[in-house]
């Protein structure tokens with residue numbers, strides 16, 4: 356089924372794993388011994404780091420050696436590059452406010468704040484003339500995996516230290532411990548560890564070719580993304596997904612599934628990515644003041660936007676194109692991954708006139724009868740069984756995806772101009788994905804082609820049938836009294852329209 360998809364690659368900030376080593380954090384001797392040759396990720400007070408922006412591939416200069424753990428020369432030539440400093444160039448021993456990131460591929464990495472003028476400019480003092488002070492959120496998608504992981508961890512850890520200077524329990528000052536991996540308070544030695552706040556981010560799709568994207572009120576026109584929000588105290592991730600989507604755009608989701616995660620240290624989020632299915636026919640209600648715009652976007656339009664790149668300029672006359680989130684965000688990875696799924700036509704979908712002789716359609720109709728029996732009082736049940744459908748006045752259609760029946764529908768001639776809609780059923784796994792709409796539109800077209808002037812139907816009056824009643828209302832059906840042989844029945848609703 357199309358609703359199954361995974362991330363096509365790891366999120367940009369989660370592509371490499373740092374060598375986190377708790378014993379090393381507790382070993383000041385080893386920290387001092389390795390300091391001189393350690394590499395230090397330096398951050399300014401804005402959280403920016405010296406980075407050589409991505410450029411066209413260049414030949415490696417004579418005598419130039421790749422950094423330990425760096426990507427292959429070919430990749431390094433085009434990726435942005437984090438410029439680190441040697442420990443020995445900064446200080447004779449690990450400074451008190453430096454944090455130990457860990458040891459990866461034989462190199463020890465630390466992180467520390469440095470002073471520099473606030474305006475972004477050349478960062479040549481880091482040893483590379485081409486370096487600029489750049490932010491992870493802007494450039495993370497262009498960094499190699501290890502650089503992205505180093506910078507993400509450095510920002511997460513140093514930002515936490517800035518905000519954890521006093522004990523949350525007694526308000527006394529705290530000091531750094533474990534080479535930056537905890538803080539301990541002066542009054543009672545309460546220990547606190549680097550904090551991370553879970554946030555969900557969910558790609559809502561229709562199970563076919565549409566994705567629900569929204570624009571936050573603070574974003575420029577044209578910029579859309581998937582929906583996200585913070586997990587509340589005591590809440591499960593699944594409940595958070597359902598609540599956030601309902602709050603932000605007013606739709607209910609089903610089939611919530613986990614995709615992946617990455618840290619988003621602005622200041623201390625962990626983005627937990629999901630996808631879920633919603634009905635594109637349900638009206639959207641963007642949350643006032645929070646969501647400026649929400650709409651269903653076809654996969655084709657998403658692919659065009661991805662192909663166009665992020666920062667295409669437009670003239671004032673031109674409507675802004677669809678602008679998608681940047682490459683460092685997990686939202687970007689989610690959208691790219693969904694866009695890579697073959698269209699719903701992966702399994703060719705077709706609607707055929709069914710002679711009702713196959714075992715599959717018999718089973719599908721038996722489930723329909725059982726469902727109706729379960730939710731409808733016996734005397735109010737009007738679903739036709741196989742013998743009732745194998746009559747000349749009934750034409751029966753089956754919608755197939757591959758060889759699987761996903762929906763059925765039928766027309767029963769009442770007279771030369773009037774037909775009744777029967778046997779409308781969608782496979783439970785394919786509900787709320789627009790399938791019933793396709794079948795109903797097919798029936799309307801076929802009824803016109805067959806010369807009917809009016810379509811009527813009976814459906815249930817209680818909650819189970821609310822989606823069906825909404826579907827018919829959207830297609831112009833209105834309530835009227837019983838037709839044909841039907842009698843007044845509080846369990847039934849009779850709908851009709853001219854065609």
Ligand SMILES: [Zn+2]
Nearest residue numbers: 522525540545
């Ligand atoms: Zn304390």
